[in-house]
Amino acid sequence: MADVFDRIADWLQKLAFFDADLGGLVEQLSDRLIDGGVPVTRVSLGRLMMHPVIGLLDATWDASNHRIEWTVLPRSSVTADLFDKAPFGENSKLANEIAKQHFNKEVWDLADGLANGTIKFPFMRANLTDQATRDKFPLFQKLAQAGVTDYVVCSAPFGNRTVVFDGEMEWALGASVSFATKRRSGFTDREIDGLSRLSLPLLGAARVLSEQFLAAELMEVYLGKLSGRSVLNGQIARGDVSIIDCALLFSDMRGSTVLSQRLSSENYVATVNQFFDCVGGAVHDHGGEVLKFVGDGLLAIFPFDGQRRLPEDMCEAALSAAREAFQRNEELDPSDRVEFGVGLHTGAAVYGNVGT
Numbered sequence: 001m002a003d004v005f006d007r008i009a010d011w012l013q014k015l016a017f018f019d020a021d022l023g024g025l026v027e028q029l030s031d032r033l034i035d036g037g038v039p040v041t042r043v044s045l046g047r048l049m050m051h052p053v054i055g056l057l058d059a060t061w062d063a064s065n066h067r068i069e070w071t072v073l074p075r076s077s078v079t080a081d082l083f084d085k086a087p088f089g090e091n092s093k094l095a096n097e098i099a100k101q102h103f104n105k106e107v108w109d110l111a112d113g114l115a116n117g118t119i120k121f122p123f124m125r126a127n128l129t130d131q132a133t134r135d136k137f138p139l140f141q142k143l144a145q146a147g148v149t150d151y152v153v154c155s156a157p158f159g160n161r162t163v164v165f166d167g168e169m170e171w172a173l174g175a176s177v178s179f180a181t182k183r184r185s186g187f188t189d190r191e192i193d194g195l196s197r198l199s200l201p202l203l204g205a206a207r208v209l210s211e212q213f214l215a216a217e218l219m220e221v222y223l224g225k226l227s228g229r230s231v232l233n234g235q236i237a238r239g240d241v242s243i244i245d246c247a248l249l250f251s252d253m254r255g256s257t258v259l260s261q262r263l264s265s266e267n268y269v270a271t272v273n274q275f276f277d278c279v280g281g282a283v284h285d286h287g288g289e290v291l292k293f294v295g296d297g298l299l300a301i302f303p304f305d306g307q308r309r310l311p312e313d314m315c316e317a318a319l320s321a322a323r324e325a326f327q328r329n330e331e332l333d334p335s336d337r338v339e340f341g342v343g344l345h346t347g348a349a350v351y352g353n354v355g356t
Contacts, residue, residue, distance in 0.1 A: 003036075003194060004032070004033070004036030004037065004038065004194070005036075005194035005195070005197055005198045006197075007032075007036070008029065008032050008033070008036070008198055009197065009198055009201040009202075011032070012201045012202055012204070012205040013201060013205075015205055015209075016204075016205055016208045016209075019212060020209055021209065021213070022045065022057070022059050022206065022209050022210055022213060023059045023068040023070065025045070025059075025205065025206065025209055026043055026044075026045050026059045026060070026061045026068060027061055027066075027068055029043060029061075029202065030043045030061040030063075033179075034063075038191055038194070038195075039181050039182070039183050040063070040179050040180065040181055041062070041063040041064075041147075041148060041180055041181055041182045042060065042061065042062050042063065042143070042148065042178075042179070042180040043060070043061045043177070043178070043179055043180075044058060044059070044060040044061075044088075044177065044178045045058070045059050045060075045175065045176075045177045045202075045206055046058030046059070046071070046088055046175065046176055046177075047173075047174065047175035047176070047206060047207075047210050048078065048092075048173055048174060048175075049210070054072055054073075054074065054075065055073050055074055055075035055076070055077060055078035056071070056072070056073040056077075056078050057070075057071075057072055057210065057213075058070070058071040058072075064146075085137060085138060086137060086139060087124065087126065087136075087137055087139060087140070087151070087153050087178065088153065088155065088176040088178070090124070090137075091122050091124050091153050091154070091155040091176055092155045092157075092174060092176060094122035094124075094155065095121055095122050095155040095156060095157045095174055096157060098119070098120075098121060098122065098157070099157040102119050103157070103159065107159065110159075114200065121154060121155060121156045121157075121199075121200070121203075122154065122155055123152065123153070123154045123196050123199065124152065124153050124154075125150070125151070125152045125187075125192065126140060126150070126151040126152070126153075127149070127150060127186065128140055128143060128144040128148050128149055128150065128151055129144075129149050129186075143180060146182075147182045148180045148181065148182055149181060149182060149183060149184060149185075149186050150180065150181050150183070150186030150187045151178060151179070151180045152178065152179050152180075152187065152192065152195055152196075153176055153177070153178040153179075154176065154177055154178075154195075154196065154199035154200075154203065155174060155175070155176040155203075156174050156175055156176075156199075156200070156203040156204075157173065157174040158173045158174050158175070158207055174203075175203045175206045175207060175210070176203075177199055177202055177203060177206070179195050238353050238354070240352045240353050241350050241351060241352030241353065241354065242350075242351055242352055243348050243349070243350060243351070244301075244303055244304075244348070244349055244351045245303070245304040245311065245347070245348055245349075246301040246302055246303045246304055246314065246346070246347075246349055247301070247302040247304075247311075247314045247315045247317070247318040247344065247345070247346045248299070248300070248301055248302075248318075248344065248345045248346065248347075248349065249283060249288065249299075249300040249301070249302070249318050249321060249322060249342065249343070249344055250297065250298070250299050250300075250342070250343045250345075251279045251297060251298055251300075251322075251325065251340055251341065251342045251343070252296065252297035252340060252341055253272070253275050253296040253297065253338060253339065253340045254338075254339035254340055254341060255339060256272075256295075256296040259271060271336075271338060272296055274332070274336055274338055275296070275329075275338040275340055276293065276298065277328075278325045278326075278328040278329045278332075278338070278340075279298060279300075279321075279325040279340065279342070280298060280300075281325075281328065282321040282322070282324040282325040282328060283298075283300045283321045283325075285321070285324070286302075286317040286318070286320050286321040286324070287302065287309070287314075287317050288300045288301065288302045288317065288318065288321055289301055289302075289303070300321075301349070301351075302314040302315070302317050302318045302321075311346070315344075315346055318344055318346075319344065322342040322344060325340075325342065326342075
């Protein structure tokens with residue numbers, strides 16, 4: 001007869017067919033565990049991201065407020081030192097060692113190994129009523145002060161070899177999930193077995209949902225919010241166009257050809273990036289979207305939607321962005337300043353995929 005853990009595992013498999021968010025997954029999971037008689041007081045799900053800005057994403061549910069708290073760390077903050085100070089980090093290092101031992105096999109054999117138990121991802125349990133255990137990590141001390149008595153964590157590497165921390169971890173991309181309780185006696189043996197069985201399908205579902213999030217984030221970074229959303233919604237064929245009303249901003253460096261001949265390649269690229277930081281940063285800060293970098297120029301739009309993005313507001317935003325771009329340039333050291341121009345226009349534009 002299926003128990004609460006089997007039922008949740010089956011639900012997780014079905015969830016992969018739909019668009020859901022990571023925070024909703026953690027919240028629903030916590031509610032279903034409690035409804036099934038498992039006294040979780042905290043559930044946390046986190047993963048390392050292959051993203052130009054985001055390094056780590058974590059969603060934590062706490063029974064004290066029944067809300068999801070997000071932790072988003074930039075790539076620069078995800079260091080080996082951070083891993084040494086957290087149970088997720090320690091367990092992820094163990095998962096990395098397992099990956100180094102087994103991930104040279106065919107994926108079909110890996111799946112068989114996980115199914116028959118010859119390959120097991122690390123599942124760590126911590127008794128937080130023990131002083132020595134509490135002293136191991138700052139998180140354990142914090143949880144113990146809040147009344148947590150028992151804590152378990154499972155980590156799984158994903159099948160993408162990504163070397164980080166100067167080679168210390170070769171299979172860094174993965175996810176971890178932890179469960180905590182305030183029950184005086186901690187989790188029962190049955191609950192530990194159930195949470196262990198549940199962790200694998202849960203981390204698999206987390207990979208699917210976080211990859212959806214990652215795809216949307218990468219589309220926004222490299223294509224812009226409006227363009228990225230259009231691509232994810234299927235507007236990808238040549239000739240897929242629509243008419244949008246917007247304010248247009250075009251900016252172009254002055255004397256770029258002369259600079260490219262006078263400066264080294266590295267210094268020229270740094271100068272162009274300085275220009276893009278001035279103009280592109282101002283565009284983003286005023287609600288615009290950079291559609292394209294065209295050599296040493298850029299094209300940006302401030303779309304109207306008739307509700308929150310009214311034409312007069314977007315035109316004012318485009319004008320303010322242009323002024324701020326010039327102001328940012330003036331605030332640079334004289335040797336770093338770039339000469340550029342800005343043109344503004346408003347009206348209807350054909351927006352979509354044109355050309356090869």
